[in-house]
Amino acid sequence: MAEEVKLFGMWASPFSRRIEVALKLKGIQYEYIEEDLSNKSPSLLKYNPVHKKIPVLLHNGKPVAESLVILEYIDETWKHNPILPADPYEKAMARFWAKFLDEKLWPAAKKVVVSKGEEPKEVIEEIQEHLKTLESELKEKKFSGGESLGFVDIAANIIFWLLVVQETLGLDILTEDKFPGLHEWYQRLADDAVFKECVPRERLLGAFKVRFGALTASK
Numbered sequence: 001m002a003e004e005v006k007l008f009g010m011w012a013s014p015f016s017r018r019i020e021v022a023l024k025l026k027g028i029q030y031e032y033i034e035e036d037l038s039n040k041s042p043s044l045l046k047y048n049p050v051h052k053k054i055p056v057l058l059h060n061g062k063p064v065a066e067s068l069v070i071l072e073y074i075d076e077t078w079k080h081n082p083i084l085p086a087d088p089y090e091k092a093m094a095r096f097w098a099k100f101l102d103e104k105l106w107p108a109a110k111k112v113v114v115s116k117g118e119e120p121k122e123v124i125e126e127i128q129e130h131l132k133t134l135e136s137e138l139k140e141k142k143f144s145g146g147e148s149l150g151f152v153d154i155a156a157n158i159i160f161w162l163l164v165v166q167e168t169l170g171l172d173i174l175t176e177d178k179f180p181g182l183h184e185w186y187q188r189l190a191d192d193a194v195f196k197e198c199v200p201r202e203r204l205l206g207a208f209k210v211r212f213g214a215l216t217a218s219k
């Protein structure tokens with residue numbers, strides 16, 4: 001039976017982009033459905049009634065929601081090109097750091113991403129504190145899981161959204177001189193063909209320029 005794989009996503013969402021990275025790394029064919037989050041489709045509301053958010057993966061009619069849960073589902077369903085480590089301890093650590101990214105770094109970074117373009121010093125310091133933690137965890141590793149792109153690298157795509165906002169607003173939050181270890185790591189991610197395809201840098205830059213430009217103009 002041919003597999004039915006559908007992804008309900010939104011182009012500018014790092015969470016739905018994570019799923020595209022995983023599906024592409026595994027070479028899984030899928031149908032992509034772009035959602036208008038200001039007018040959510042009945043399908044999205046049906047498949048993710050709890051959070052009503054993208055991304056949702058529909059596999060042979062069965063929905064899976066929440067990006068980190070979907071990543072694990074993909075990894076267990078299509079076992080080639082593994083994303084999570086096999087070793088239970090390493091796997092637990094990968095889950096720990098992905099959770100850290102979503103529960104610590106992203107909420108802090110989001111304050112700038114959805115800001116009015118003016119962020120207090122404390123917000124920047126909070127983000128930098130989390131970046132420092134992440135950098136010390138990564139140490140000399142090429143990718144989070146070692147030699148190839150893995151779970152934490154994919155979850156860390158939110159860093160590129162932070163970089164785009166920092167560029168748009170002319171901020172100095174995450175720079176090479178402040179975080180040389182992180183810089184090397186995300187440059188490696190940025191050079192990965194699949195990853196590159198799934199970070200819509202230019203389009204995001206355009207959208208944030210319009211957004212922050214409009215905010216500045218209305219002040």
Ligand SMILES: N[C@@H](CCC(=O)N[C@@H](CS)C(=O)NCC(=O)O)C(=O)O
Pocket residue numbers: 010012013014015037052053054055065066067068
């Ligand atoms: N924890 C969720 C976050 C997903 C999320 O925040 N999705 C946003 C887009 S970036 C969304 O669908 N927002 C619609 C809404 O909140 O109504 C995940 O990892 O999948």
